[in-house]
Amino acid sequence: MRGLFVTGTDTGVGKTVLAAAIAAALRGDGVAVATLKPIMTGLDEPAPAQWPHDHELLARVAGRQPGEVAPRTFGPAVSPHLAAELSGTPVSSESIEESVREAATCAEVLVVEGVGGLLVPLSDDYDVRALARALGMPLVIAARPGLGTINHTLLTLESARLAGLKVAGVVLTPWPRDPGTIEESNRETIARLGAVEVASLARVERAEPELLRRAGRSLPIARWLDGAR
Numbered sequence: 746m747r748g749l750f751v752t753g754t755d756t757g758v759g760k761t762v763l764a765a766a767i768a769a770a771l772r773g774d775g776v777a778v779a780t781l782k783p784i785m786t787g788l789d790e791p792a793p794a795q796w797p798h799d800h801e802l803l804a805r806v807a808g809r810q811p812g813e814v815a816p817r818t819f820g821p822a823v824s825p826h827l828a829a830e831l832s833g834t835p836v837s838s839e840s841i842e843e844s845v846r847e848a849a850t851c852a853e854v855l856v857v858e859g860v861g862g863l864l865v866p867l868s869d870d871y872d873v874r875a876l877a878r879a880l881g882m883p884l885v886i887a888a889r890p891g892l893g894t895i896n897h898t899l900l901t902l903e904s905a906r907l908a909g910l911k912v913a914g915v916v917l918t919p920w921p922r923d924p925g926t927i928e929e930s931n932r933e934t935i936a937r938l939g940a941v942e943v944a945s946l947a948r949v950e951r952a953e954p955e956l957l958r959r960a961g962r963s964l965p966i967a968r969w970l971d972g973a974r
C-alpha cells in the first residue's frame with residue numbers, strides 16, 4: 746500500500762491541515778490520491794471557525810465524499826475507545842484495517858489521518874500505533890512549532906520507533922511567516938535529537954484546496970514516499 750500515515754503529537758496540532766495539504770499537492774501533480782480518516786469522533790461539536798470537519802476537508806481535497814473518507818463516525822468528542830463503547834459498537838482492528846485497504850484500491854497514493862496521537866486507544870487492546878503498524882505506511886508527524894514541542898515530538902518518535910514504525914518526517918505547523926529564535930531552535934533541536942527530517946507547513950488562510958496545494962508543495966512528499974519503498 747503506497748501512502749502516508751499522518752499522526753501528531755496531540756489532538757489539535759494540525760494533522761488534518763497537513764494531510765489535506767499533502768493530498769492537495771499530490772492531486773495538483775496529477776496523482777490519483779485518496780484520503781481516509783478511519784475513525785472520527787466529535788461530529789456532535791461544531792467545526793472550528795473557518796475549518797470544516799476533518800472528513801469534509803479531506804474529501805474536498807481528494808474529490809471524494811465525506812462518507813467515503815470517514816467510514817466510522819461518532820458524535821461525542823471523546824477518545825475513540827470511549828466513543829465506540831458509548832455507542833455500543835466496539836471498534837475491531839479487522840474492520841478498520843479493511844476499510845483502509847479498500848480505500849487504497851482506488852488510488853495511487855493513500856493519505857490516512859490518524860486519531861489524536863499514537864497511543865490513543867481505539868479499543869481496550871488496539872490503538873493508533875497498532876493500526877499504523879498493521880498498515881505498514883511511513884509516518885508523518887504533525888507537531889506544534891512553539892514551546893513544548895520538543896518533548897512531545899521526541900516522545901512520539903520514541904514511541905513510533907519502539908514499535909518498529911518507519912518515520913518519514915516531522916512537520917511543524919503552522920510555521921510562522923517570521924519565525925523567531927524559539928521556532929528555529931525547536932526545528933534544529935528536533936532534527937538533531939530525534940535524528941529525523943523536519944519540514945514546516947506555512948499557515949493556510951482558508952480551507953481551500955488551491956491554498957492547501959500551494960502550502961503543501963513545499964513539503965518533501967516524493968522523498969517521504971520514495972524513502973518508504
Ligand SMILES: Nc1ncnc2c1ncn2[C@@H]1O[C@H](COP(=O)(O)OP(=O)(O)O)[C@@H](O)[C@H]1O
Binds near residue numbers: 757758763796919949
Ligand atoms: N498550516 C496551518 N494553517 C492554518 N491553520 C493551521 C495550520 N496548522 C494548524 N492549524 C490550526 O490548528 C487547528 C487544528 O488543526 P487540525 O488540522 O484540525 O488538527 P488535528 O487534525 O491534529 O486535530 C486548525 O483548526 C487551525 O486553526
Ligand SMILES: [Mg+2]
Binds near residue numbers: 858
Ligand atoms: Mg484532525
